[in-house]
Amino acid sequence: MRSQIPSLAATALTFSYLVVGQTTTDCNPLNSTCPSDTALGKTVTIDFTQGENSEFSADTGTTITYGTNGAEFIISSNGLAKTISTNSYIFFGKVSVALRAANGTGIVSSFVMESDDLDEIDWEWLGGYTTTVETNYFGKDNTTSYDRATSPTVSDPQDTFHIYTIDWTPASITWSIDSVLVRTLYYADALDGANYPQTPMRIKLGNWVGGAADESTGTVEWAGGYSDLTEAPFTMYVKNITIEDYTTNGTSYSYGDMTGSYESIIIENNSTSTNTSYSVGESVGTNSTSNASSTASSSNSSSSSVSVTSGGSSQPASFLLGLVGLGCAYLVL
Numbered sequence: 001m002r003s004q005i006p007s008l009a010a011t012a013l014t015f016s017y018l019v020v021g022q023t024t025t026d027c028n029p030l031n032s033t034c035p036s037d038t039a040l041g042k043t044v045t046i047d048f049t050q051g052e053n054s055e056f057s058a059d060t061g062t063t064i065t066y067g068t069n070g071a072e073f074i075i076s077s078n079g080l081a082k083t084i085s086t087n088s089y090i091f092f093g094k095v096s097v098a099l100r101a102a103n104g105t106g107i108v109s110s111f112v113m114e115s116d117d118l119d120e121i122d123w124e125w126l127g128g129y130t131t132t133v134e135t136n137y138f139g140k141d142n143t144t145s146y147d148r149a150t151s152p153t154v155s156d157p158q159d160t161f162h163i164y165t166i167d168w169t170p171a172s173i174t175w176s177i178d179s180v181l182v183r184t185l186y187y188a189d190a191l192d193g194a195n196y197p198q199t200p201m202r203i204k205l206g207n208w209v210g211g212a213a214d215e216s217t218g219t220v221e222w223a224g225g226y227s228d229l230t231e232a233p234f235t236m237y238v239k240n241i242t243i244e245d246y247t248t249n250g251t252s253y254s255y256g257d258m259t260g261s262y263e264s265i266i267i268e269n270n271s272t273s274t275n276t277s278y279s280v281g282e283s284v285g286t287n288s289t290s291n292a293s294s295t296a297s298s299s300n301s302s303s304s305s306v307s308v309t310s311g312g313s314s315q316p317a318s319f320l321l322g323l324v325g326l327g328c329a330y331l332v333l
């Protein structure tokens, strides 16, 4: 979760931003040897109307309640942020969340995917903006000024449940609302891949006060202004979430070197380590997709999958990416 500061303060949501990194990592694999990450390795659907789920853990100081609208992330007059994160990681995948954002000026609801080296893919809702949502991404904690955020329109996100989806492959990331594509980011368009999110990620759901008195003025401006906590509660609801790990049957993911490249990620299961080398084809980065005016499915990349197998020899597999074809080979160590 990060906030962005309009560098031209006069207008809201300008195209030029400074960025405040608000994210930390316990161990950064780009400069340290870190423990491996537990792999999800499968698809799970979590119905938060049934209560707490063991796939998620709450950050210190977070108390989530559950009701007929699912998980309730309540900011009360004391303004505490509320964040829960998955215990396991996905290595490319598709995540859909049925969510109603919190109201209130300066209140930031978020659904973020984040890796240990601080690659990040974001959806963020600002409580004072009732017709837009923000998409964003970061590669390797690169928070230099840039125009990475977009603000697609959505109707009444604070009053209506919508389904927000991130579909993440080595070739592209798509953001969709109720199955309608609103943004595509190709690998090549993210600084030739250098800023492209590509390492195993956890999913984080949270609600925080961007308009708090002790935030920087830039963060407050980005968030839409100072929050009035006397108007609390400001509640974000997450009814359900479906998380599909495109890498199946792995038990853990680790960084084979300090490049932060997806090619360096080692997929392990209990009996073997597999260096999965995705070769990014020349077609990566080409534009041929339809956009929000298209009606049918939001993207045609949902057939992607990687299965971890072992057995001592290299095994070819295909990584179907809809309009973009990629080759994928396994090298078994």
Ligand SMILES: *[C@@H]1O[C@H](CO)[C@@H](O)[C@H](O)[C@H]1NC(C)=O
Pocket: 028, 031, 141
């Ligand atoms: C590793 O990188 C992180 C993130 O950039 C930084 O906060 C940390 O200080 C670095 N650690 C070392 C030992 O360089």
Ligand SMILES: *[C@@H]1O[C@H](CO)[C@@H](O)[C@H](O)[C@H]1NC(C)=O
Pocket: 103, 104, 105, 231, 232, 233, 234
């Ligand atoms: C936010 O919603 C709650 C509950 O619906 C309501 O009590 C509160 O007045 C609203 N606050 C603002 C600032 O709209």
Ligand SMILES: *[C@@H]1O[C@H](CO)[C@@H](O)[C@H](O)[C@H]1NC(C)=O
Pocket: 142, 143, 144, 145, 146, 191, 194, 195
């Ligand atoms: C960070 O991203 C900017 C573009 O947003 C780029 O100019 C810069 O070189 C990147 N820094 C690194 C260390 O990759």
Ligand SMILES: *[C@@H]1O[C@H](CO)[C@@H](O)[C@H](O)[C@H]1NC(C)=O
Pocket: 181, 182, 183, 184, 291, 292, 293
């Ligand atoms: C969709 O295409 C239209 C027309 O080319 C363009 O104005 C719009 O920005 C595109 N939207 C997305 C989400 O790419």
Ligand SMILES: *[C@@H]1O[C@H](CO)[C@@H](O)[C@H](O)[C@H]1NC(C)=O
Pocket: 045, 047, 098, 161, 239, 240, 242
């Ligand atoms: C999640 O909740 C939304 C909104 O109520 C609903 O439309 C959708 O069917 C639910 N999905 C699952 C998988 O339960």
Ligand SMILES: *[C@@H]1O[C@H](CO)[C@@H](O)[C@H](O)[C@H]1NC(C)=O
Pocket: 248, 249, 307, 308, 309
């Ligand atoms: C992956 O695990 C599932 C469920 O245990 C199993 O049905 C499938 O055969 C496994 N696939 C591979 C490639 O091992």
Ligand SMILES: *[C@@H]1O[C@H](CO)[C@@H](O)[C@H](O)[C@H]1NC(C)=O
Pocket: 255, 256, 257, 263, 264, 265, 266, 275, 276, 277, 331
């Ligand atoms: C994985 O395999 C690729 C392709 O052979 C190689 O370039 C890379 O160094 C390997 N990574 C590790 C961590 O062994």
Ligand SMILES: *[C@@H]1O[C@H](CO)[C@@H](O)[C@H](O)[C@H]1NC(C)=O
Pocket: 251, 270
């Ligand atoms: C992997 O091995 C550990 C230790 O033997 C065991 O606890 C765990 O259940 C195994 N995981 C899977 C997915 O088989």
Ligand SMILES: *[C@@H]1O[C@H](CO)[C@@H](O)[C@H](O)[C@H]1NC(C)=O
Pocket: 186, 188, 189, 285, 286, 287
């Ligand atoms: C893809 O389309 C976007 C928006 O039209 C453009 O900015 C970008 O440069 C295109 N990328 C490639 C690789 O053509």
Ligand SMILES: *[C@@H]1O[C@H](CO)[C@@H](O)[C@H](O)[C@H]1NC(C)=O
Pocket: 249, 250, 251, 269, 270, 271, 272, 308, 309, 310, 311
């Ligand atoms: C690891 O891979 C082997 C070979 O494909 C498979 O038999 C085994 O079930 C896998 N283990 C796990 C935990 O998926």
Ligand SMILES: *[C@@H]1O[C@H](CO)[C@@H](O)[C@H](O)[C@H]1NC(C)=O
Pocket: 296, 297, 300, 322, 323
């Ligand atoms: C998705 O891609 C496949 C293979 O390229 C194609 O056969 C199918 O018609 C596409 N579906 C849509 C909805 O575009």
